[in-house]
Amino acid sequence: MATNNYKFILAYEGTNYHGFQIQNNALTIQELLENALQKIYKQHIRVHPAGRTDRGVHARGQVVNFKAPDYVPVNNLPAALNSILPADIIVYNASLVPDSFHARFNAKGKCYIYRLDLGAYPDLFWRRFAWHIPVKLDLEQMKEAAIYMIGRRDFASFQAAGSSTKDTVRELYELSFSSNNQILSLTFKADGFLYKMVRNITGTLVDVGRGRIQLSAIPALLEKKDRRYAGLTAPAHGLCLENVYYNPM
Amino acid sequence: MATNNYKFILAYEGTNYHGFQIQNNALTIQELLENALQKIYKQHIRVHPAGRTDRGVHARGQVVNFKAPDYVPVNNLPAALNSILPADIIVYNASLVPDSFHARFNAKGKCYIYRLDLGAYPDLFWRRFAWHIPVKLDLEQMKEAAIYMIGRRDFASFQAAGSSTKDTVRELYELSFSSNNQILSLTFKADGFLYKMVRNITGTLVDVGRGRIQLSAIPALLEKKDRRYAGLTAPAHGLCLENVYYNPM
Numbered sequence: 001m002a003t004n005n006y007k008f009i010l011a012y013e014g015t016n017y018h019g020f021q022i023q024n025n026a027l028t029i030q031e032l033l034e035n036a037l038q039k040i041y042k043q044h045i046r047v048h049p050a051g052r053t054d055r056g057v058h059a060r061g062q063v064v065n066f067k068a069p070d071y072v073p074v075n076n077l078p079a080a081l082n083s084i085l086p087a088d089i090i091v092y093n094a095s096l097v098p099d100s101f102h103a104r105f106n107a108k109g110k111c112y113i114y115r116l117d118l119g120a121y122p123d124l125f126w127r128r129f130a131w132h133i134p135v136k137l138d139l140e141q142m143k144e145a146a147i148y149m150i151g152r153r154d155f156a157s158f159q160a161a162g163s164s165t166k167d168t169v170r171e172l173y174e175l176s177f178s179s180n181n182q183i184l185s186l187t188f189k190a191d192g193f194l195y196k197m198v199r200n201i202t203g204t205l206v207d208v209g210r211g212r213i214q215l216s217a218i219p220a221l222l223e224k225k226d227r228r229y230a231g232l233t234a235p236a237h238g239l240c241l242e243n244v245y246y247n248p249m
Numbered sequence: 250m251a252t253n254n255y256k257f258i259l260a261y262e263g264t265n266y267h268g269f270q271i272q273n274n275a276l277t278i279q280e281l282l283e284n285a286l287q288k289i290y291k292q293h294i295r296v297h298p299a300g301r302t303d304r305g306v307h308a309r310g311q312v313v314n315f316k317a318p319d320y321v322p323v324n325n326l327p328a329a330l331n332s333i334l335p336a337d338i339i340v341y342n343a344s345l346v347p348d349s350f351h352a353r354f355n356a357k358g359k360c361y362i363y364r365l366d367l368g369a370y371p372d373l374f375w376r377r378f379a380w381h382i383p384v385k386l387d388l389e390q391m392k393e394a395a396i397y398m399i400g401r402r403d404f405a406s407f408q409a410a411g412s413s414t415k416d417t418v419r420e421l422y423e424l425s426f427s428s429n430n431q432i433l434s435l436t437f438k439a440d441g442f443l444y445k446m447v448r449n450i451t452g453t454l455v456d457v458g459r460g461r462i463q464l465s466a467i468p469a470l471l472e473k474k475d476r477r478y479a480g481l482t483a484p485a486h487g488l489c490l491e492n493v494y495y496n497p498m
Contacts, residue, residue: 011373060373082370092370121331121341124260124309125378 004070005101006077008047009093011060014236015128016088019055020062029053029089033064036084041068050103050244051110054196056236058129061111061243065103103244109173111243112188114202114234119182126183131202131238137209139177139184145208146175146186148218149201156225158204160196160233168194168225175201187242199234200227207231253319254350255326257296258342260309263485264377265337268304269311278302278338282313285333289326290317299352299493300359303445305485307378310360310492314352352493358422360492361437363451363483368431375432380451380487386458388426388433394457395424395435397467398450405474407453409445409482417443417474424450436491448488453480 010033018026022034030047037045050063072080077094085091115130117123122132149172156168174189186205188198204221207213213221213231221229259282267275271283279296286294299312321329326343334340364379366372371381398421405417423438435454437447453470456462462470462480470478 013373058373078370087371087376088373090370090373121327121339122336124262124307124337124339125374127336129374 002070003067004074005065005067005097005099006074007095007097007101007103008064008066008077008081008091010062010064011090011092012058012062013088013128014053014056014058017055019053019057020049020059021052029062032085032089033081036081037066037068039084040072040080048103050107051193051241053239053241054236057239057241058237059241062241063103063107063244063246065097065101067099106246107192107244108247109189109191109245110193110241111245112193112198113240113242114186114188114198115238115240116184116186116202116206117182118184123182128237129240130183131235133206133210135210137206138211139209141215142205142209143177144215145205145213145218146177148222149175153222154225155194155197155201155222157221157227157230158197158200159194159227160200161227163195165194170194170197196233198239199236200230202234202238204231206234251319252316253323254314254316254346254348255323256344256346256350256352257313257315257326257330257340259311259313260339260341261307261311262337262377263302263305263307266304268302268306269298269308270301278311281334281338282330285330286315286317288333289321289329297352299356300442300490302488302490303485306488306490307486308490311490312352312356312493312495314346314350316348355495356441356493357496358438358440358494359442359490360494361442361447362489362491363435363437363447364487364489365433365435365451365455366431367433372431377486378489379432380484382455382459384459386455387460388458390464391454391458392426393464394454394462394467395426397471398424402471403474404443404446404450404471406470406476406479407446407449408443408476409449410476412444414443419443419446445482448483448485449476449479451483451487455483456480 012029018028020029022028022030045066045068047064047066074094074096078091081091117130117132152171154169170190170192172190176187178185261278267277269278271277271279282296294315294317296313296315323343327340330340366379366381401420403418419439419441421439425436427434
């Protein structure tokens with residue numbers, strides 16, 4: 001039987017999961033996705049994500065690929081999967097891709113949004129998807145600090161302590177701010193991200209906003225290339241993987 | 250000790266509750282609110298809502314009043330309550346009101362929003378707060394049907410079957426449509442609402458949108474003053490009590 005390479009775009013709410021990657025003794029997105037595919041194909045199908053998301057992190061544009069027999073029409077796959085998956089994991093799109101396509105190795109970049117809830121009290125609709133910060137933040141200082149981050153830089157100061165990644169240079173194309181009522185969205189687009197980089201930059205920007213880190217300290221903090229000099233790590237639930245970019249196929 | 254009359258504006262996600270009103274053997278908003286007040290005042294405090302919301306229905310602008318001793322500064326009450334209440338019930342505002350104020354008897358009108366998710370697949374962020382309808386709806390027909398509803402009318406056809414309310418005339422000031430990406434919000438403002446009126450009108454409009462009820466049948470359906478002639482009841486989770494209106498005090 002012939003095999004196809006499939007690409008899925010999927011969304012999930014991370015609240016109740018221990019991240020994307022399969023683990024012993026903890027429920028993950030990957031496990032549920034592979035179990036659902038097993039129900040359809042009657043064999044184990046391994047999925048490859050564009051990036052692992054951590055426990056509690058959400059996605060609206062995660063991409064996975066997997067190889068599977070060709071007997072299910074690709075346009076039927078999203079509905080078939082969604083009828084098996086729990087309501088907090090949603091397959092939006094399925095397509096056929098060349099055999100050589102790999103969701104992670106072929107990714108040219110990603111977009112994450114980190115959402116802050118700046119209201120005095122949390123917005124009911126956003127409490128699972130935004131970090132509530134009830135203290136006044138100086139947004140102008142935060143925007144100034146963000147400008148220092150943009151570009152091709154060594155982000156070692158924003159890599160999670162203990163990470164083994166050696167090449168810590170990444171190009172941050174965009175770090176922009178947009179507000180909708182009390183929700184402030186920080187949009188990050190880069191050719192790649194170090195482990196916890198978005199949450200560490202966000203935590204540092206929030207520390208600038210509340211006066212714990214001076215704007216003038218940011219260039220030196222990047223220069224140190226040492227996690228201990230940057231600000232706190234923003235909590236997982238404000239983070240969402242929005243998009244993964246590929247070259248046209 | 251002197252007693253004050255307090256007014257709270259509160260939000261809650263109805264997903265995990267059996268509605269507002271206290272019940273035996275089922276968890277309700279009222280029970281949790283009264284339990285939280287008991288922790289603060291060391292006595293039972295009865296709260297009076299502007300309106301009971303049903304099981305699964307949300308609120309962003311529910312109003313309650315209650316009489317309690319005057320020893321807690323009113324500005325401290327929201328934070329004190331929120332520290333006790335679960336995260337899906339949020340007190341946004343507390344104020345002192347005249348002794349004669351009653352959240353239900355003094356209400357001059359209310360605003361509800363019913364949200365529909367018209368995407369092929371549910372929007373991850375809105376799945377708890379919008380009714381997902383993946384079939385194509387004729388919005389122009391729905392808007393035409395909505396026009397028949399606006400004004401001072403007998404809404405008996407949209408009252409839940411078995412309701413005992415005798416006076417079924419209400420004035421619907423507004424029934425408007427607004428879209429944000431795949432979420433369509435139907436905003437209802439009226440001097441009052443019959444039991445399940447918003448969900449029954451919404452279900453009927455959706456039936457018009459998918460061609461199960463003809464637009465031309467709407468006037469006769471209102472004339473019948475009989476629930477059996479209208480459309481289905483929209484599910485609870487799309488409904489949210491947004492605002493309660495009072496005369497200036």
